[in-house]
Amino acid sequence: MSDMKQxxxxxxxxxxHPAEKPGVLVKPGAEPVLKATNITKWFGENHVLxxxxxxxxxxxxxxxLGRSGSGKSxxxxxxxxxxxxxxxxxxxxxxxxxADPFHTEGGExxxxxREVRMRAGMxxxxxxxxxxxxxxxxxxxxxxHVKKMDRKEAEAIAEKYLVKVGLxxxxxxxxxxxxxxxxxxxxxxxxxxMQPKVLLFDEPTSALDPTLVGEVLKVMADLAHExxxxxxxxxxxxxxxxxxxxxxxxDQGEFAEVGPPEQVIDAPKDPRTKEFLSRFRTLGGKK
Amino acid sequence: MSDxxxxxxxxxxxxxxxxxxxxxxxxxxxxxxxxxxxxFIATSLNVEIGFMTSATPFILGGIGLTILVSAxxxxxxxxxxxxxxxxxxxxxxxxxxxxxxxxxxxxxTPLILQLLxxxxxxxxxxxxxxxxxxxxxxxxxxxxxYMTEIFRAGVQAVPLGQREAAAALGMSNRTAFVRIIAPQAxxxxxxxxxxxxxxxxxxxxxxxxxxxxxILWRAQNIGxxxxxxxxxFMIAAMVYWVLTIVFTALQNRIETRxxxxxxxxxxxx
Numbered sequence: 001m002s003d004m005k006q007x008x009x010x011x012x013x014x015x016x017h018p019a020e021k022p023g024v025l026v027k028p029g030a031e032p033v034l035k036a037t038n039i040t041k042w043f044g045e046n047h048v049l050x051x052x053x054x055x056x057x058x059x060x061x062x063x064x065l066g067r068s069g070s071g072k073s074x075x076x077x078x079x080x081x082x083x084x085x086x087x088x089x090x091x092x093x094x095x096x097x098x099a100d101p102f103h104t105e106g107g108e109x110x111x112x113x114r115e116v117r118m119r120a121g122m123x124x125x126x127x128x129x130x131x132x133x134x135x136x137x138x139x140x141x142x143x144x145h146v147k148k149m150d151r152k153e154a155e156a157i158a159e160k161y162l163v164k165v166g167l168x169x170x171x172x173x174x175x176x177x178x179x180x181x182x183x184x185x186x187x188x189x190x191x192x193x194m195q196p197k198v199l200l201f202d203e204p205t206s207a208l209d210p211t212l213v214g215e216v217l218k219v220m221a222d223l224a225h226e227x228x229x230x231x232x233x234x235x236x237x238x239x240x241x242x243x244x245x246x247x248x249x250x251d252q253g254e255f256a257e258v259g260p261p262e263q264v265i266d267a268p269k270d271p272r273t274k275e276f277l278s279r280f281r282t283l284g285g286k287k
Numbered sequence: 288m289s290d291x292x293x294x295x296x297x298x299x300x301x302x303x304x305x306x307x308x309x310x311x312x313x314x315x316x317x318x319x320x321x322x323x324x325x326x327f328i329a330t331s332l333n334v335e336i337g338f339m340t341s342a343t344p345f346i347l348g349g350i351g352l353t354i355l356v357s358a359x360x361x362x363x364x365x366x367x368x369x370x371x372x373x374x375x376x377x378x379x380x381x382x383x384x385x386x387x388x389x390x391x392x393x394x395x396t397p398l399i400l401q402l403l404x405x406x407x408x409x410x411x412x413x414x415x416x417x418x419x420x421x422x423x424x425x426x427x428x429x430x431x432x433y434m435t436e437i438f439r440a441g442v443q444a445v446p447l448g449q450r451e452a453a454a455a456l457g458m459s460n461r462t463a464f465v466r467i468i469a470p471q472a473x474x475x476x477x478x479x480x481x482x483x484x485x486x487x488x489x490x491x492x493x494x495x496x497x498x499x500x501x502i503l504w505r506a507q508n509i510g511x512x513x514x515x516x517x518x519x520f521m522i523a524a525m526v527y528w529v530l531t532i533v534f535t536a537l538q539n540r541i542e543t544r545x546x547x548x549x550x551x552x553x554x555x556x
Contacts, residue, residue: 080455082451082454082455110459114457114458114459115457117454117455117456117457118456118457120455121455121456122452122455124448124451124452124455126448128446128448128449128451128452129452130449130452130453130467130471131471132470132471132474141456141466141467142453142456142457142458145458145462145466146456146457146458146459146462147457190456191456194456194457
């Protein structure tokens with residue numbers, strides 16, 4: 001625990017904690033894709049994030065678990081600055097953005113935030129597809145208007161990912177004609193079409209009808225197995241167990257335990273993780 | 288056919304005939320009220336068909352000007368409301384302040400005062416505007432203030448998730464507004480523009496006070512000459528009424544088409 005504390009509060013050059021070592025899939029000598037250090041967030045008097053840090057290596061799938069209100073969504077949304085953290089630094093693919101709580105930095109920081117966002121695709125709980133655009137238009141909107149990609153080229157990439165999520169035949173449909181599971185799979189294809197370095201999932205199955213959860217989790221598991229770098233905030237314990245290389249357990253705005261799923265989920269050491277998992281089991285979890 | 292099917296058909300039949308009877312009563316009521324109105328005019332108002340037939344074409348001659356002033360004013364109002372709404376949504380305190388002053392001042396003073404200001408007060412400082420220009424500017428600026436708030440509300444009605452999704456894809460605020468927010472706000476705003484145009488058709492009658500020869504001015508003047516404003520105002524009222532019915536029907540058609548698009552396209556992301 002004391003090691004974790006140290007990890008949480010030291011600046012970007014912190015030594016890598018043993019539990020933060022890359023998983024077996026990661027090539028030796030690889031640089032982290034994403035490094036978030038000491039992410040801190042105050043909402044008024046409310047201390048939501050208490051200096052949480054994360055390091056993610058290429059090809060890894062990292063799941064963030066924790067009870068509702070523990071700050072895990074806020075943490076994920078801080079990684080692409082949808083929430084502006086009060087303190088801390090995010091580095092993705094060597095683009096570095098620090099917190100700017102007093103708004104002293106100008107438009108140049110905004111540009112770096114956009115660079116971060118272009119490298120971090122996000123999938124939301126509520127899908128947030130653009131209702132006035134068809135499926136294919138949803139996918140190519142940002143590549144064409146942000147990356148200035150040629151439309152034909154963007155459509156070819158989008159179609160490749162629509163095939164992957166199994167929805168190519170819905171190419172010209174509008175979101176309102178799709179089921180929740182289909183919408184979320186389109187949202188995944190939309191994020192992929194930007195060709196991000198890392199995918200951020202914010203409870204991607206929580207708004208879905210239980211019968212539609214499986215199709216989305218399957219797409220996510222496929223992405224994890226083919227070596228996409230992913231950070232997934234989820235309550236789906238089975239998915240975390242099966243697909244994650246490492247699991248972070250968040251409690252009251254800091255990470256209480258980090259490690260491979262066999263360790264954190266099956267044999268938690270931290271009392272807070274233990275309590276959370278025991279509750280989960282009594283509430284009907286399979287493991 | 289099973290008993291259950293026969294019952295279902297009977298229930299559906301009964302429902303259909305109830306609906307039919309209701310709309311028959313509704314139409315009859317309208318017919319009765321209009322007939323009463325005509326009888327009242329014919330018996331108690333000393334109609335004078337000869338005068339009516341000579342006055343009507345003169346009054347109808349104002350329709351063109353009424354529609355022209357309304358159309359020009361709604362165009363000006365739409366342009367001002369777009370700028371005003373962008374101002375009211377701006378994070379810049381100066382721009383937002385100016386826009387909010389515009390809305391407050393032009394909504395907070397009588398339309399007829401604003402109209403007379405352009406027409407009667409400005410010449411005092413050497414600015415003389417054509418009456419038609421006065422009417423267009425007065426109506427346009429006044430409606431623009433009301434519509435600013437409608438446009439702003441339309442933009443704010445687009446769910447926050449849409450902004451977040453656009454931002455998360457790396458869009459700048461400008462790109463997100465132009466490509467994602469504005470097209471969705473537009474669907475919300477269009478019916479309001481239609482409503483305001485119909486309202487403007489009637490408010491354009493105020494332009495008679497700056498001697499614009501539109502419908503009401505003509506009714507007032509030809510009536511006053513013969514001491515028969517009762518008859519001419521009745522004609523003018525009919526003309527405005529028919530105009531609003533026609534344009535409301537037109538507006539409903541546009542709205543139906545837009546919402547048909549919504550069923551295919553919009554709502555919930």
